Amino acid sequence: MLSEKYKVLSDPECMPLIEQAKKKLGDKIFILGHHYQRDEVIQFVDAVGDSLMLSQTAAKTKSKYIIFCGVTFMAETADIITGDDKIVLHPDLSAGCPMADMAPASQIRRAWKELEKVIGDTSNVVPVTYINSYAETKAFCGERGGVVCTSSNADKILKWALSQNKKVFFFPDQHLGRNTAHRLSITNDQMVLWEREKENGGLSEDKIKSAKIYLWNGCCPVHERFKYDDLKTIRKRDPEIKILVHPEVPEELANYADYMGSTQYIVNKIEQAPKGSKWAIGTEIHLVSRLAKNHPDKKIILLGTPICMCSMMDRISPQYLLWTLESLVNDKVINVVKVPENITQNAIKALDRMFELT
Template sequence: MKEKIFIAAHHYQHADIVKQADLVADSYRLAVEAAKSDAKYIVVCGVRFMAESVATLARSDQMVIHPNPRAGCPMADMVAVDTAEKAIEKIRGITGKTPVPVTYMNSGNAMKALTGRMGGSICTSGNAKKIMAHYLEGGAPILFMPDRNLGENTALALGLGKDDLAVVSRDGSEITGARPDTRVFLWDGFCPIHKVFTVADIEEMRAAFPGINITVHPESLPEVVKAAGLSGSTEGMHHQLRDAEAGSVWGVGTEIHFVERMATLFPDKKIMPLRPSGCVNMILITPEKLAASLKAIEAHERDGSPLETVVVPEAEREDAKAALTTMVRLTDA
């Protein structure tokens, strides 16, 4: 039975979930690699949009199970198709051009489908720079959704200035700072986990631990990313800490379960959270919920008992898949 089940867990999951997983990864690798499994059942231990992405890329003979459908993502809920379409019309009116959507993986499947229909791409914090650069070369304005900080940090890293950016309100009705030549329109969404980190946190940690290395997630405020000096996606941070010099000291600005697990994995370094900040949705995937999903699969195999699976509407599947596969193509290019 085990060979029929593939358990995929996000890096933010509790250690008790991680130790049961066949794959532990960020949202990019979860979406791409989990669906490559030969398993009949893919159990996604993460938040809802991650399970949807796996279901979009999975084969028709695979079933995707999410142990707790209540585990959502506040950032993903900050943008919807109707509000995005409202903003797109406003941007057309300002620039005379149709913007290309670059939509963060942390979004619902309907938003991924909209992105695919409009010839845009999904991105993650690990590949946002490469994907944004690709569309900037094309000359059309970019509508980056839904995380403002990731979009701004990425644009600044590519050499754009503040004057090249405008901000779109979360209801799509207002755009501030826009001009006809604005390059990137930033949706005003945010991640509650990463928005809490401050420059003062960094200053206090540097005062307490002279010579410390500070790295933060690019969903953090731009001034925090600048003050830290280092930033990285979840997978990128994992590599930073893995490859760091033995005996080095690190302050890490991201989800607390990830930081605690890195400290356990790499005991030859001192790894501490910049401040404790946990995802209240990730912890809804408990060992009990995972066990219940596995028992439900066993019952389904045994006697055909009903099994609750993640179902992507057919009307969205191909467009969402197009946006996801564009991401993979541009990332691998």
Template sequence: MSRTRLSELLLLGQGLDLQSERGVSCTGELPEASDPKLVERAIAARAALGDRAMILGHHYQRDEVIAFADITGDSFKLAQAAETNSKAEFIFFCGVHFMAESADILTTSNQKVILPDLAAGCSMADMASAKQVDDCWDALEKIGVAGKTIPITYMNSSAAIKSFTGKNGGAVCTSSNATRAMKWAFEKGEKILFLPDQHVGRNTAVLNLGLSLDDCVIWNPWKPNGGLSESEIKSAKVILWR
């Protein structure tokens, strides 16, 4: 089976059908609040808590939410901000589940990290469950390559996945330091298990580290042995999560 060459991949904005690649505008208005005094109550509650509370607003939030934020930014910046504010008893993280977990990891046991919407999830973080990753690692151990494999997980992952990564000698990376993290991993081992975003792992390995697409395989957690043969796993330098 032939493999797709990197030069054949369609780059955004450089395809033949530019109209299909245009951005999507979401201009819908928020529904009316169930309580017409909701904003008034929120302002009063914020004033009453004072320095005891810190509100973190992720870039993705609507302006109506950002208006209450003490600090705005990406998930890593906000988690670091929570870590440096030891005075705040309550950390309100206006984001998704893995972001609040990251802040909770970095803050003290005396601080409470609160996610206003417990149903707010991240599709990328949900691509890899702790059970699936444990099963993958068990398979790598049976094949005899786990000892030479370093797990690297992207920031957009659950606390359980981050814990697994640290337990097995790996690291957590962001898009800005993925290259440094993978170089470090190759100094420690012969292979990398990169999760949960295969694209960050592949682009970093091929474009920044000079590996080929043939050096990368994709582990499908829904198939036995990830849908890979033992020889494919042994010869791969980077195992990407699907």
């Protein structure tokens, strides 16, 4: 828990102290910052990116301590991918991802057993989990011949899974699963939503037997807030504006957006866009604001009026970063993220399968 010493500091008071601590620690530390982090934190990171790219960057550095400014599943992935010579720290261990929380391995195991009872043999089902899930969920998939996917490679992964003439159980984001399946010409009547709170996912035996894809009923509460009505309103106001969304948005909006892609896709699309072009973007507000600030020659607005901010990402404040750094300066290693060995081994199988396929 953050002590009073740090709680009383304002953001501007933290800035020079973070600089000093960083200087003292030098190459011993490497700070990673997810795109959705606030600017007050991003200004101190050594690399900015999406969760997988950051974990891969961490694996290549020589620094002993990796400080992951993001949510905890990201730090877990960094711990799994980096070797034993690196120690991964997360400034605020209470900053978990609500979507990952919706797919705990215990609930998935129960659903899998129920599925087995109905279809008899689950060796015909490929479990696929979005990288936005906890290590134990990744391990569940790895243990059963399944795989991890990202929002950049979900098409390829789903195509691979279906090409074996198998069914797919997709965790935890129903929207990414559904929107990706649509791109592969899978229709809604071939997919069912598995409601995790209900027995047999709330589905009849016939539905379970005939479905090609089971979609876990998880979602990102931030991206789910973007609605088709937002798109209609903005298009009516400005027919020339392009609508660019993340695939975690609901189906109705995804179907009518001009472009849809991962966080990195959104960043690249805006970087490559012509001067004077106009964009309404459906993703987390910190990234949209940063893109608008970095591209003053383009008109960039948030799609919709609600403040689509990830409150968990926002928990990583300059105060928490300072606490982590000053503790290291004083030889105190805090907020270590260490995935148990048995989970790491199985999660790696699911991650390696993704690397082989993409």
